[in-house]
Amino acid sequence: MSIKIGIVEDQARIRENLKTRLGFFEEIEIVMEAENAEVALKKISEVETNSRPSVILMDIEMPGKSGIEATQILKKDFPEIDILIQTVFENEEKIFQSIQAGASGYLLKDDPIQKYVEAIQELVDGGAALSPSIAIKVMNFVKKEEDSKADKAKKAQDEFSLSDREVDILKGIVEDFTEHQIGEQLFISPHTVRTHIKNIYKKLHVHSRASAVRLAINKGLAS
Numbered sequence: 001m002s003i004k005i006g007i008v009e010d011q012a013r014i015r016e017n018l019k020t021r022l023g024f025f026e027e028i029e030i031v032m033e034a035e036n037a038e039v040a041l042k043k044i045s046e047v048e049t050n051s052r053p054s055v056i057l058m059d060i061e062m063p064g065k066s067g068i069e070a071t072q073i074l075k076k077d078f079p080e081i082d083i084l085i086q087t088v089f090e091n092e093e094k095i096f097q098s099i100q101a102g103a104s105g106y107l108l109k110d111d112p113i114q115k116y117v118e119a120i121q122e123l124v125d126g127g128a129a130l131s132p133s134i135a136i137k138v139m140n141f142v143k144k145e146e147d148s149k150a151d152k153a154k155k156a157q158d159e160f161s162l163s164d165r166e167v168d169i170l171k172g173i174v175e176d177f178t179e180h181q182i183g184e185q186l187f188i189s190p191h192t193v194r195t196h197i198k199n200i201y202k203k204l205h206v207h208s209r210a211s212a213v214r215l216a217i218n219k220g221l222a223s
Helices: 012-022 037-046 067-077 092-101 113-124 132-159 164-174 179-186 190-204 209-218
Strands: 003-008 028-034 055-059 082-087 105-108
Touching: 003 012, 003 037, 003 113, 012 028, 012 113, 028 037, 037 067, 055 067, 055 113, 067 082, 067 092, 082 092, 082 113, 092 105, 105 113, 164 179, 164 190, 164 209, 179 190, 190 209
Parallel strands: 003 028, 003 055, 055 082, 082 105
Antiparallel strands: none
Protein backbone atom coordinates (compact mmCIF):
# COMPACT_ATOMS: atom_id res chain seq x y z
CA MET A 1 0.00 0.00 0.00
CA SER A 2 1.33 3.43 -0.96
CA ILE A 3 1.91 6.22 1.56
CA LYS A 4 -0.32 9.24 0.95
CA ILE A 5 1.66 12.49 0.97
CA GLY A 6 0.70 16.16 1.04
CA ILE A 7 3.02 18.98 -0.01
CA VAL A 8 2.60 22.51 1.34
CA GLU A 9 5.05 24.87 -0.35
CA ASP A 10 4.53 28.43 -1.58
CA GLN A 11 7.11 28.26 -4.37
CA ALA A 12 5.65 26.45 -7.38
CA ARG A 13 9.08 25.47 -8.75
CA ILE A 14 10.10 23.75 -5.50
CA ARG A 15 6.68 22.13 -5.18
CA GLU A 16 6.81 20.70 -8.71
CA ASN A 17 10.39 19.55 -8.29
CA LEU A 18 9.51 17.71 -5.08
CA LYS A 19 6.50 16.07 -6.73
CA THR A 20 8.63 14.93 -9.68
CA ARG A 21 11.39 13.48 -7.49
CA LEU A 22 8.97 11.70 -5.17
CA GLY A 23 7.10 10.38 -8.19
CA PHE A 24 9.93 7.92 -8.88
CA PHE A 25 9.08 6.00 -5.70
CA GLU A 26 6.19 3.53 -6.04
CA GLU A 27 5.53 3.59 -2.31
CA ILE A 28 4.74 7.33 -2.40
CA GLU A 29 1.42 8.80 -3.60
CA ILE A 30 0.94 12.59 -3.72
CA VAL A 31 -2.72 13.17 -2.80
CA MET A 32 -2.62 16.86 -1.88
CA GLU A 33 -0.61 19.95 -2.68
CA ALA A 34 -1.10 23.53 -1.58
CA GLU A 35 0.65 26.85 -2.04
CA ASN A 36 0.01 28.02 1.51
CA ALA A 37 -1.23 26.88 4.91
CA GLU A 38 -4.75 28.24 4.45
CA VAL A 39 -5.32 26.29 1.24
CA ALA A 40 -3.87 23.14 2.82
CA LEU A 41 -6.14 23.35 5.85
CA LYS A 42 -9.19 23.86 3.63
CA LYS A 43 -8.32 20.95 1.34
CA ILE A 44 -7.68 18.54 4.20
CA SER A 45 -10.91 19.44 5.98
CA GLU A 46 -12.94 18.88 2.80
CA VAL A 47 -11.81 15.34 1.94
CA GLU A 48 -12.79 12.00 3.45
CA THR A 49 -10.54 10.58 6.16
CA ASN A 50 -9.21 7.76 3.96
CA SER A 51 -8.25 10.29 1.25
CA ARG A 52 -6.20 12.53 3.53
CA PRO A 53 -2.39 12.42 3.48
CA SER A 54 -0.65 10.37 6.14
CA VAL A 55 2.37 12.67 6.03
CA ILE A 56 2.58 16.35 5.07
CA LEU A 57 5.80 17.97 3.89
CA MET A 58 5.38 21.46 5.33
CA ASP A 59 7.39 24.53 4.32
CA ILE A 60 8.31 26.50 7.44
CA GLU A 61 8.26 30.00 5.90
CA MET A 62 5.18 30.96 3.88
CA PRO A 63 3.03 34.05 3.34
CA GLY A 64 0.09 34.12 5.75
CA LYS A 65 0.24 31.36 8.34
CA SER A 66 3.71 29.94 8.84
CA GLY A 67 4.41 26.22 8.65
CA ILE A 68 4.70 26.16 12.44
CA GLU A 69 1.26 27.75 12.87
CA ALA A 70 -0.25 25.37 10.32
CA THR A 71 1.33 22.39 12.07
CA GLN A 72 -0.19 23.43 15.39
CA ILE A 73 -3.67 23.66 13.84
CA LEU A 74 -3.32 20.41 11.90
CA LYS A 75 -2.13 18.41 14.91
CA LYS A 76 -5.08 19.72 16.92
CA ASP A 77 -7.69 18.91 14.27
CA PHE A 78 -6.05 15.92 12.57
CA PRO A 79 -3.65 14.33 15.10
CA GLU A 80 -3.23 11.23 12.93
CA ILE A 81 -1.36 13.21 10.26
CA ASP A 82 2.41 13.40 10.65
CA ILE A 83 4.16 16.65 9.71
CA LEU A 84 7.67 16.90 8.28
CA ILE A 85 8.90 20.48 8.40
CA GLN A 86 11.03 21.66 5.47
CA THR A 87 13.41 24.58 5.53
CA VAL A 88 16.51 25.89 3.76
CA PHE A 89 18.54 26.38 6.95
CA GLU A 90 18.98 24.84 10.39
CA ASN A 91 17.72 27.13 13.12
CA GLU A 92 17.65 25.79 16.68
CA GLU A 93 14.78 28.00 17.79
CA LYS A 94 12.63 27.23 14.72
CA ILE A 95 13.33 23.51 15.08
CA PHE A 96 12.28 23.60 18.72
CA GLN A 97 9.13 25.61 17.91
CA SER A 98 8.23 23.13 15.16
CA ILE A 99 8.52 20.16 17.49
CA GLN A 100 6.54 21.99 20.17
CA ALA A 101 3.82 22.61 17.58
CA GLY A 102 3.64 18.86 16.91
CA ALA A 103 5.98 18.26 13.97
CA SER A 104 7.40 14.74 13.81
CA GLY A 105 10.53 15.60 11.92
CA TYR A 106 12.63 18.22 10.19
CA LEU A 107 14.21 18.14 6.73
CA LEU A 108 16.47 20.52 4.83
CA LYS A 109 15.28 21.30 1.30
CA ASP A 110 18.64 20.31 -0.14
CA ASP A 111 18.55 16.88 1.50
CA PRO A 112 18.69 13.98 -1.01
CA ILE A 113 15.26 12.71 -2.03
CA GLN A 114 16.17 9.30 -0.60
CA LYS A 115 16.42 10.95 2.81
CA TYR A 116 12.91 12.32 2.34
CA VAL A 117 11.56 8.88 1.55
CA GLU A 118 13.40 7.30 4.48
CA ALA A 119 12.01 9.97 6.84
CA ILE A 120 8.47 9.42 5.53
CA GLN A 121 8.79 5.66 5.92
CA GLU A 122 10.16 6.03 9.43
CA LEU A 123 7.16 8.12 10.45
CA VAL A 124 4.69 5.64 8.99
CA ASP A 125 6.50 2.89 10.91
CA GLY A 126 5.99 4.82 14.14
CA GLY A 127 9.39 6.46 14.47
CA ALA A 128 10.49 10.09 14.51
CA ALA A 129 12.29 11.60 11.54
CA LEU A 130 14.84 13.59 13.46
CA SER A 131 18.47 13.23 12.44
CA PRO A 132 21.13 13.06 15.17
CA SER A 133 22.42 16.51 14.21
CA ILE A 134 18.93 18.03 14.46
CA ALA A 135 18.29 16.23 17.76
CA ILE A 136 21.51 17.72 19.15
CA LYS A 137 20.39 21.20 18.05
CA VAL A 138 17.07 20.76 19.83
CA MET A 139 18.81 19.59 23.00
CA ASN A 140 21.21 22.54 22.82
CA PHE A 141 18.35 24.98 22.43
CA VAL A 142 16.46 23.47 25.38
CA LYS A 143 19.60 23.67 27.49
CA LYS A 144 20.12 27.34 26.52
CA GLU A 145 16.52 28.11 27.43
CA GLU A 146 16.84 26.33 30.77
CA ASP A 147 20.14 28.05 31.54
CA SER A 148 18.64 31.43 30.63
CA LYS A 149 15.67 30.86 32.93
CA ALA A 150 17.95 29.68 35.74
CA ASP A 151 20.13 32.78 35.35
CA LYS A 152 17.09 35.06 35.43
CA ALA A 153 15.74 33.33 38.55
CA LYS A 154 19.12 33.54 40.31
CA LYS A 155 19.40 37.28 39.59
CA ALA A 156 15.90 37.85 40.94
CA GLN A 157 16.64 35.77 44.04
CA ASP A 158 19.75 37.87 44.70
CA GLU A 159 17.89 41.11 43.94
CA PHE A 160 15.33 40.42 46.66
CA SER A 161 17.70 38.58 49.03
CA LEU A 162 15.47 35.51 49.08
CA SER A 163 16.76 32.32 50.68
CA ASP A 164 16.42 28.98 48.89
CA ARG A 165 13.66 28.03 51.33
CA GLU A 166 11.78 31.25 50.60
CA VAL A 167 12.03 30.58 46.86
CA ASP A 168 10.61 27.08 47.40
CA ILE A 169 7.71 28.54 49.36
CA LEU A 170 7.15 31.20 46.71
CA LYS A 171 6.91 28.45 44.08
CA GLY A 172 4.28 26.78 46.25
CA ILE A 173 2.33 30.03 46.41
CA VAL A 174 2.44 30.31 42.60
CA GLU A 175 1.14 26.74 42.39
CA ASP A 176 -1.77 27.90 44.58
CA PHE A 177 -0.90 25.43 47.34
CA THR A 178 -2.23 26.06 50.83
CA GLU A 179 0.11 26.75 53.73
CA HIS A 180 -0.57 23.23 54.96
CA GLN A 181 0.32 21.70 51.55
CA ILE A 182 3.51 23.76 51.30
CA GLY A 183 4.47 22.70 54.81
CA GLU A 184 3.92 19.02 53.96
CA GLN A 185 6.09 19.32 50.87
CA LEU A 186 8.93 21.03 52.73
CA PHE A 187 8.52 19.10 56.01
CA ILE A 188 7.84 22.24 58.05
CA SER A 189 4.82 23.38 60.03
CA PRO A 190 2.08 25.65 58.57
CA HIS A 191 3.07 28.20 61.22
CA THR A 192 6.65 28.26 59.86
CA VAL A 193 5.28 28.60 56.34
CA ARG A 194 3.20 31.63 57.42
CA THR A 195 6.28 33.23 58.96
CA HIS A 196 8.25 32.70 55.75
CA ILE A 197 5.40 34.14 53.67
CA LYS A 198 5.37 37.32 55.76
CA ASN A 199 9.11 37.70 55.20
CA ILE A 200 8.70 37.02 51.47
CA TYR A 201 6.02 39.74 51.19
CA LYS A 202 8.34 42.20 52.93
CA LYS A 203 11.27 41.40 50.67
CA LEU A 204 9.16 41.59 47.52
CA HIS A 205 7.38 44.74 48.74
CA VAL A 206 3.94 43.23 48.11
CA HIS A 207 0.89 42.90 50.31
CA SER A 208 -1.10 40.06 48.80
CA ARG A 209 -0.76 36.54 47.44
CA ALA A 210 -1.83 37.68 43.95
CA SER A 211 0.86 40.39 43.85
CA ALA A 212 3.51 37.94 45.01
CA VAL A 213 2.48 35.48 42.28
CA ARG A 214 2.61 38.14 39.55
CA LEU A 215 6.03 39.34 40.64
CA ALA A 216 7.42 35.82 40.96
CA ILE A 217 6.32 34.94 37.41
CA ASN A 218 7.53 38.23 35.92
CA LYS A 219 10.94 37.88 37.55
CA GLY A 220 11.31 34.23 36.56
CA LEU A 221 11.32 32.97 40.15
CA ALA A 222 8.51 30.56 39.31
CA SER A 223 6.48 29.60 36.29
